[in-house]
Amino acid sequence: MGNDIVSVKNLQVWFPIRRGFVESLLSDEQSYVKAVDGITFSIKQREIFCLVGESGCGKTTTGKAILRLVEPTGGDVAYFGPGKDELLKEVTDASNRKKTSARVYVADQEKWAEFVETYDMADIKKAKRVMGENAFAGILKRAKTKPDGNDLNMAGVKNDADRKALQPFVGKMIVDTRKAKATIGEQKLTEILERAGIKPQADDLNIASIKNADKKTLRPFVKKEFVDIGRAKDAMGEKALAGILKRAKTKPDGNDLNMAGVKNDADRKALKPFVRRVKSNWVLMSKIPKDRKEELLKAGGINVRTLSKHNMKAMRQKLQIIFQDPYESLNPKQSIYDIIAEPLVVNSIGANEAEREQKVTKALMDAGLRPPKNFMWRYPHEVSGGQRQRVGVAGALVLDPDFLVADEPVSMLDVSIRSEILKLMLDLRENRGLSFLFITHDLGVAYVFSDRIGIMYLGKIVELGPTEKVIKDPHHPYTKALISVVPTPDPKDRTEKIILKGERPDASKIPSGCRFHPRCPFMMDICRVEQPSPVFVSEGHWVSCHLHTKGSSAEKMGD
Amino acid sequence: MTLLEVKGLRTYFKTQEGTLKAVDGVDFEVEKGHAMGLAGESGCGKTTAALSIMKLLPANGYIAGGKINFMGQDMARVTGEKLRSIRWRDISIVFQGAMNALNPVKRVGDQISEPILLHEDVDDEVATKRVKELFELVGLSPNRIRDYPHEFSGGMRQRVMIAMALACKPKLVIADEPTTALDVMIQAQILQLMKSLQKELELAMIIISHDLSVLAETCETLCIMYAGKIVERADSVEVFRNPQHPYTKGLIEAFPNIKGDKTMPASIAGNPPNLIIAPKGCRFAERCYMAKEICDEKEPPLIEVRPNHYAACHFVKAG
Ligand SMILES: Nc1ncnc2c1ncn2[C@@H]1O[C@H](COP(=O)(O)OP(=O)(O)OP(=O)(O)O)[C@@H](O)[C@H]1O
Ligand SMILES: Nc1ncnc2c1ncn2[C@@H]1O[C@H](COP(=O)(O)OP(=O)(O)O)[C@@H](O)[C@H]1O
Ligand code: SF4
Ligand code: SF4
Ligand SMILES: [Mg+2]
Ligand SMILES: [Mg+2]
Numbered sequence: 096m097g098n099d100i101v102s103v104k105n106l107q108v109w110f111p112i113r114r115g116f117v118e119s120l121l122s123d124e125q126s127y128v129k130a131v132d133g134i135t136f137s138i139k140q141r142e143i144f145c146l147v148g149e150s151g152c153g154k155t156t157t158g159k160a161i162l163r164l165v166e167p168t169g170g171d172v173a174y175f176g177p178g179k180d181e182l183l184k185e186v187t188d189a190s191n192r193k194k195t196s197a198r199v200y201v202a203d204q205e206k207w208a209e210f211v212e213t214y215d216m217a218d219i220k221k222a223k224r225v226m227g228e229n230a231f232a233g234i235l236k237r238a239k240t241k242p243d244g245n246d247l248n249m250a251g252v253k254n255d256a257d258r259k260a261l262q263p264f265v266g267k268m269i270v271d272t273r274k275a276k277a278t279i280g281e282q283k284l285t286e287i288l289e290r291a292g293i294k295p296q297a298d299d300l301n302i303a304s305i306k307n308a309d310k311k312t313l314r315p316f317v318k319k320e321f322v323d324i325g326r327a328k329d330a331m332g333e334k335a336l337a338g339i340l341k342r343a344k345t346k347p348d349g350n351d352l353n354m355a356g357v358k359n360d361a362d363r364k365a366l367k368p369f370v371r372r373v374k375s376n377w378v379l380m381s382k383i384p385k386d387r388k389e390e391l392l393k394a395g396g397i398n399v400r401t402l403s404k405h406n407m408k409a410m411r412q413k414l415q416i417i418f419q420d421p422y423e424s425l426n427p428k429q430s431i432y433d434i435i436a437e438p439l440v441v442n443s444i445g446a447n448e449a450e451r452e453q454k455v456t457k458a459l460m461d462a463g464l465r466p467p468k469n470f471m472w473r474y475p476h477e478v479s480g481g482q483r484q485r486v487g488v489a490g491a492l493v494l495d496p497d498f499l500v501a502d503e504p505v506s507m508l509d510v511s512i513r514s515e516i517l518k519l520m521l522d523l524r525e526n527r528g529l530s531f532l533f534i535t536h537d538l539g540v541a542y543v544f545s546d547r548i549g550i551m552y553l554g555k556i557v558e559l560g561p562t563e564k565v566i567k568d569p570h571h572p573y574t575k576a577l578i579s580v581v582p583t584p585d586p587k588d589r590t591e592k593i594i595l596k597g598e599r600p601d602a603s604k605i606p607s608g609c610r611f612h613p614r615c616p617f618m619m620d621i622c623r624v625e626q627p628s629p630v631f632v633s634e635g636h637w638v639s640c641h642l643h644t645k646g647s648s649a650e651k652m653g654d
Numbered sequence: 655m656t657l658l659e660v661k662g663l664r665t666y667f668k669t670q671e672g673t674l675k676a677v678d679g680v681d682f683e684v685e686k687g688h689a690m691g692l693a694g695e696s697g698c699g700k701t702t703a704a705l706s707i708m709k710l711l712p713a714n715g716y717i718a719g720g721k722i723n724f725m726g727q728d729m730a731r732v733t734g735e736k737l738r739s740i741r742w743r744d745i746s747i748v749f750q751g752a753m754n755a756l757n758p759v760k761r762v763g764d765q766i767s768e769p770i771l772l773h774e775d776v777d778d779e780v781a782t783k784r785v786k787e788l789f790e791l792v793g794l795s796p797n798r799i800r801d802y803p804h805e806f807s808g809g810m811r812q813r814v815m816i817a818m819a820l821a822c823k824p825k826l827v828i829a830d831e832p833t834t835a836l837d838v839m840i841q842a843q844i845l846q847l848m849k850s851l852q853k854e855l856e857l858a859m860i861i862i863s864h865d866l867s868v869l870a871e872t873c874e875t876l877c878i879m880y881a882g883k884i885v886e887r888a889d890s891v892e893v894f895r896n897p898q899h900p901y902t903k904g905l906i907e908a909f910p911n912i913k914g915d916k917t918m919p920a921s922i923a924g925n926p927p928n929l930i931i932a933p934k935g936c937r938f939a940e941r942c943y944m945a946k947e948i949c950d951e952k953e954p955p956l957i958e959v960r961p962n963h964y965a966a967c968h969f970v971k972a973g
Pocket of ligand 2: 700703929
């Protein structure tokens with residue numbers, strides 16, 4: 096198998112939880128459904144990579160985020176597949192015209208070492224061990240609660256009484272105007288702004304100077320607010336404020352502390368021994384000497400996340416999705432021809448109807464609906480469930496993509512025809528060189544069909560590896576449980592089931608430490624506080640669980 | 655003890671194109687305290703058979719022949735008061751997809767107490783107490799009887815449906831595709847619950863599913879249906895150890911086996927026949943790899959291959 100076609104790094108998708116007006120007055124903190132919360136994987140050309148996990152763990156959201164059908168909150172998605180070179184050239188030309196520098200994704204950090212952007216990370220565990228919990232807590236406190244000079248970010252203040260005490264000193268209130276626009280309408284927003292005589296900065300708007308009713312209207316869209324510490328101190332006294340600050344201590348992300356947040360010079364110095372410089376995978380075009388530009392463009396990937404609308408349109412043709420439910424995703428009022436031709440019309444592909452019909456015919460052929468004439472003019476309810484799923488496949492194929500996200504394409508189908516659809520996809524890989532992100536909650540299907548598997552739990556990948564290794568030699572307790580509950584028809588193959596208690600977990604209330612700990616049969620003390628990092632198992636096989644962390648007490652006990 | 659005996663059941667639908675023979679001569683028995691699985695592709699008549707037993711067919715459907723003997727009563731013939739006294743009280747059903755059909759504006763507990771108040775001479779207080787017990791029984795917190803359906807997840811709603819089916823302490827519960835819309839972990843929880851209820855309450859169950867592996871784990875006996883007919887019937891272990899009918903063999907092979915080698919399972923090419931003009935010979939002939947001339951000519955009878963193991967194929971031998 097060859098090079099990567101799609102590479103996903105630290106991808107995050109957070110959905111803000113919508114709140115009622117009263118709720119938003121009671122609490123200022125925006126909470127999120129962290130559907131996808133920092134996942135990393137790559138898919139090779141002609142590979143079938145499978146994401147497995149319970150309902151609601153973020154599989155569909157991951158697939159959609161890669162295609163930017165939902166906007167990622169953080170992380171990178173890079174594309175290296177066919178057609179990349181032309182697109183990358185277009186992107187860099189466009190940024191040249193605007194006198195900005197394009198960012199290019201490089202997989203090989205070492206080779207481009209002198210050019211990649213870097214940032215600093217402090218190793219929290221090490222820092223704590225050496226300098227002591229208290230000293231470190233102090234730094235965290237200073238780092239997280241005073242990010243903007245004299246301002247305190249209220250998001251960090253969780254204690255209700257503290258919030259109330261600080262309320263009079265809230266100065267800046269930054270509103271997300273895009274969200275406000277989407278909800279209350281552009282006209283209304285413009286009116287408010289005119290009344291207040293202010294202009295938003297980019298997409299943000301400081302509403303501190305806006306009055307009464309208008310302020311209430313905009314309140315739900317506030318994303319950050321800061322407290323003027325100087326004023327607060329004068330008014331409430333230093334001691335009271337210090338108490339608040341102490342309680343406001345926020346948690347760092349995982350085991351690394353991003354040094355960008357640590358502004359205090361003394362603290363920076365204290366942490367210095369534990370800092371490692373981390374290389375990103377991004378290179379600024381402007382930093383590259385002329386003679387290496389060609390080479391970079393060849394080796395580099397497209398940053399799908401930052402593509403403009405115009406370029407994204409071209410990108411979409413290469414990345415397609417087959418939706419989860421063939422019964423819901425096809426419009427019953429459209430003929431199969433219209434359904435499949437729609438993306439062609441939307442993307443203005445095909446000079447005339449005859450040309451489009453040719454493309455539709457080919458897509459139907461490739462999806463195994465033969466002869467196409469027999470199917471084209473029927474309506475979705477006039478074909479069987481399996482054929483309907485093939486219509487979904489044809490719809491994704493008509494733009495001639497290179498990468499397909501297949502979201503539970505066989506879950507709604509009878510067992511007897513599942514393999515037909517799976518084989519169709521194998522044929523597409525063979526004949527068209529397609530690569531797949533295959534999404535399913537059925538480990539049995541994942542096992543026979545995929546090359547590699549990523550096991551997802553609450554927005555994270557907890558185990559990743561070649562399919563045979565993950566299924567035959569699972570390391571994560573969650574993987575083991577999932578495998579144990581796959582029904583086995585033959586009584587002689589039956590093993591004991593590990594049935595996890597409780598309903599599927601809630602992505603808006605993610606547990607501390609290892610997010611699986613409330614349901615884990617092997618939970619240890621450390622699991623409640625510390626998030627496990629990925630541990631190497633064997634070539635290409637990784638697991639994130641403290642049972643397998645080197646030198647952990649569990650390992651010493653001989654798991 | 656045989657609780658339910660179905661013999662030669664035929665259930666037809668009147669449609670514009672003609673009479674659709676959804677169930678066309680079906681025999682099976684359910685023992686007290688036993689679970690029977692009914693498996694087969696979508697459209698083969700599983701739900702129709704279940705609705706026939708309950709006498710809950712849609713307006714255009716009717717029982718065209720056969721007997722449904724439930725504890726000495728022929729359900730195919732009982733009507734009126736007699737039928738009402740059996741339905742829900744002695745036999746109840748968890749409808750296919752019903753967990754999504756709960757009334758969204760009514761408290762979950764009230765939806766369960768409704769059949770209790772309707773069928774039994776009890777007051778509100780007794781009914782509420784029963785609802786709480788039922789919640790406990792199906793693993794839901796009794797504190798939540800005043801919640802609305804949207805406050806429950808899919809798995810919890812399916813538990814509510816099971817509680818509802820158990821409300822009048824029936825002897826037989828029919829569950830139509832009880833786990834089809836749920837994911838694997840919740841499916842395992844629901845199956846575990848059904849199994850324990852079966853033991854605890856000595857319930858007889860008919861579990862309907864297109865997923866043979868689910869049935870194999872939960873049922874003592876299995877019926878494989880194809881195009882309105884039963885093509886194989888035996889106890890579950892026997893069906894998997896020693897399948898006789900080519901369709902059963904095909905179904906078993908269609909399952910990916912996570913405990914076995916990493917190979918793509920086979921599929922059964924083609925579609926089931928039109929049930930309005932059913933083929934003259936074996937209904938499976940068009941898709942059968944073993945079909946010979948005789949298969950298009952003559953319909954194979956269901957014969958006893960071994961004690962209590964029946965199959966309908968010209969090429970199985972009576973043992
Ligand atoms: N547009 C949205 N707004 C808010 N929350 C969302 C949105 N889309 C998804 N979520 C939430 O994100 C989480 C992950 O959803 P996702 O659809 O990715 O799950 P999934 O793994 O595909 O599950 P399934 O197996 O049920 O399809 C869930 O908690 C879901 O409720
Ligand atoms: N109300 C109805 N009117 C006409 N045909 C029906 C009706 N209900 C079911 N059928 C037909 O009867 C056959 C068996 O259906 P059903 O019992 O629902 O199958 P299963 O439950 O096995 O999927 C199918 O061909 C179906 O289309
Ligand atoms: S880290 Fe701890 S809680 Fe998490 S899976 Fe491993 S043992 Fe279980
Ligand atoms: S009777 Fe003939 S067609 Fe039918 S299952 Fe047997 S061999 Fe196949
Ligand atoms: Mg999904
Ligand atoms: Mg049905």
